[in-house]
Amino acid sequence: MEQDVQKHVRQMLEGLSYIGPASNLLTQFIFLLPRRAKELYKQYPELMEREEELMKLFGLEFDSEGHLKTKYYEIADHIRCLYYNLFRLLSSPSSRKKLLELSGINEEDFKKMDPLRKWLESAMEYLANAKPDALKLLCKLHEMFATSNSESVYLDDIKKSFGEAWDALVKFGLVYPSSSSWLYRNEFPLLLDCYSDLLEKFKQKP
Numbered sequence: 001m002e003q004d005v006q007k008h009v010r011q012m013l014e015g016l017s018y019i020g021p022a023s024n025l026l027t028q029f030i031f032l033l034p035r036r037a038k039e040l041y042k043q044y045p046e047l048m049e050r051e052e053e054l055m056k057l058f059g060l061e062f063d064s065e066g067h068l069k070t071k072y073y074e075i076a077d078h079i080r081c082l083y084y085n086l087f088r089l090l091s092s093p094s095s096r097k098k099l100l101e102l103s104g105i106n107e108e109d110f111k112k113m114d115p116l117r118k119w120l121e122s123a124m125e126y127l128a129n130a131k132p133d134a135l136k137l138l139c140k141l142h143e144m145f146a147t148s149n150s151e152s153v154y155l156d157d158i159k160k161s162f163g164e165a166w167d168a169l170v171k172f173g174l175v176y177p178s179s180s181s182w183l184y185r186n187e188f189p190l191l192l193d194c195y196s197d198l199l200e201k202f203k204q205k206p
Helices: 002-018 026-033 037-043 049-060 075-091 093-103 115-130 132-146 156-161 163-173 193-203
Strands: 061-064 067-068 151-154 180-185
Touching: 002 093, 026 075, 026 180, 049 061, 049 075, 067 075, 075 093, 075 115, 093 132, 115 132, 115 193, 132 151, 132 163, 132 193, 151 156, 156 163
Parallel strands: none
Antiparallel strands: 061 067, 151 180
16 A cells, blocks of 8 residues: 555656646746746747637736736646645755655655756756846855855845846746745755755856
């Protein structure tokens, strides 16, 4: 019975990885909403060609400022919330440990299917070219945590100095703040040892 539980949890994780935002263009499109229509047409031309159908089937709408967003309780909203909460769970050392124990997978084996790892790498690659200041801020936050025993970083000064860069980190799921004023260790996945190679890979880029 224990092996059956592990098997089904593993299958669930494999499935979530397979359709995660790093692997599936539609999930990525939904995960990164809300976005301006002009920006979406440029980045996802093949999806925006089917804009009307996607909006109707997945529950999307434009707000008064021209941003495409998910409607509450429609399928796109559930997909976005699912991955946001899954990535928050995988960012928490204690929750991550329990999930991997339940699935019977160690960190090395999970590395091959980890949907958060895949997304972090994709998001960092994109931001390194599109918004380099966001990646500089990511390194700054990592250093602030790494050089102190503090469980949190105060965000007001960060937002004042790095407003757009901070917004990019949140939008692209590189941090998962539950507070508007504080970022806690378990909301910053790159602090986990299993992701340390991703940050080093970025730092070594010319």
